[in-house]
Amino acid sequence: MDDLPGIVIAGASGRMGRMLVRTVLDSDKARLSGAVVRPGHEWVGKDLGTVMGGAPNGVIVTDDPLEAFAGARAVIDFTTPRTTLEFARLAAQARVVHVIGTTGFEKEQLIALEPCARHAVIIQAGNMSLGVNLLTVLTRKVAAALDADWDIEIVEAHHNRKVDAPSGTALMLGEAAAEGRGISLEGNTEAGRDGITGPRKRGAIGFSSIRGGDIVGEHDVLFATAGERIVLRHMATDRGIFARGALKAALWGLDRKPGRYDMIDVLGL
Numbered sequence: 001m002d003d004l005p006g007i008v009i010a011g012a013s014g015r016m017g018r019m020l021v022r023t024v025l026d027s028d029k030a031r032l033s034g035a036v037v038r039p040g041h042e043w044v045g046k047d048l049g050t051v052m053g054g055a056p057n058g059v060i061v062t063d064d065p066l067e068a069f070a071g072a073r074a075v076i077d078f079t080t081p082r083t084t085l086e087f088a089r090l091a092a093q094a095r096v097v098h099v100i101g102t103t104g105f106e107k108e109q110l111i112a113l114e115p116c117a118r119h120a121v122i123i124q125a126g127n128m129s130l131g132v133n134l135l136t137v138l139t140r141k142v143a144a145a146l147d148a149d150w151d152i153e154i155v156e157a158h159h160n161r162k163v164d165a166p167s168g169t170a171l172m173l174g175e176a177a178a179e180g181r182g183i184s185l186e187g188n189t190e191a192g193r194d195g196i197t198g199p200r201k202r203g204a205i206g207f208s209s210i211r212g213g214d215i216v217g218e219h220d221v222l223f224a225t226a227g228e229r230i231v232l233r234h235m236a237t238d239r240g241i242f243a244r245g246a247l248k249a250a251l252w253g254l255d256r257k258p259g260r261y262d263m264i265d266v267l268g269l
């Protein structure tokens with residue numbers, strides 16, 4: 001058991017954090033070596049199994065990320081953009097694989113990750129599921145086959161606790177569509193339509209966001225032209241798909257050189 005690579009879950013008390021803890025504990029390829037929560041959180045210093053409502057498992061929850069990272073091979077991080085930036089610097093210091101599922105980054109924050117990738121493997125994706133990553137490949141292909149007479153719209157739906165929009169997945173799909181069409185997404189986006197918007201800009205890629213209840217994550221890529229429409233759809237019904245993808249990424253990253261990677265690399269798509 002001690003031979004298995006140790007994985008730290010950052011943001012262990014979150015929706016994804018809890019799912020990741022269970023996924024690593026259930027795995028026969030990795031062991032849970034640490035759980036990090038926000039400083040001052042009520043779980044600090046307590047047994048993780050107990051605070052999650054089960055039997056003690058010997059993992060004591062900490063608010064000291066560097067100490068936890070130093071005793072691990074990889075950290076899986078689904079937290080907030082600011083926290084992830086801080087953790088990227090610490091993961092680089094500890095030379096551990098950093099799997100980033102966090103979404104909602106500003107452009108400058110993504111650039112700030114670059115220096116960290118000189119020292120550690122960073123695997124980042126707005127969606128860690130096999131289905132969505134396959135959907136990005138399909139989106140790129142369909143967009144490449146169609147001209148700008150086909151309007152591209154990305155519609156995403158999530159639970160009412162989500163804080164960023166459009167979702168990280170929607171942006172991944174938008175990037176894939178733009179790449180297929182041979183344009184840059186920046187400058188060719190239409191989002192948040194409201195009021196007298198005027199007609200749709202030809203060639204733009206549109207984004208719409210729905211927030212409600214406990215929707216795990218749904219994404220449609222719509223290609224619409226006169227007389228016909230194509231809809232590519234992914235529906236997530238269980239957060240386990242993201243957690244299993246993230247664990248796969250962490251294990252894949254153990255044998256790589258420092259640098260930046262995504263789930264398309266991990267899955268070989």
Ligand SMILES: NC(=O)C1=CN([C@@H]2O[C@H](COP(=O)(O)OP(=O)(O)OC[C@H]3O[C@@H](n4cnc5c(N)ncnc54)[C@H](OP(=O)(O)O)[C@@H]3O)[C@@H](O)[C@H]2O)C=CC1
Pocket residue numbers: 010011012013014015016017036037038039041078079080083100101102103104125126127128129168242
């Ligand atoms: N790439 C993918 O496949 C997926 C990505 N996501 C993304 O993952 C992120 C998290 O989502 P979700 O789990 O739903 O959100 P939650 O808000 O439930 O979880 C975030 C967690 O991060 C913790 N956190 C915040 N600051 C710190 C800190 N300084 N140190 C340690 N922990 C900290 C929060 O703690 P506290 O509450 O105490 O502040 C919370 O437990 C989002 O960006 C989401 O979009 C989600 C699903 C799939």
Ligand SMILES: O=C(O)C1=N[C@H](C(=O)O)C[C@H](O)C1
Pocket residue numbers: 103126127158162166167168169170216217218
């Ligand atoms: O916040 C979520 O829940 C999710 N976030 C990711 C995103 O922003 O696309 C992935 C998934 O859709 C769930």
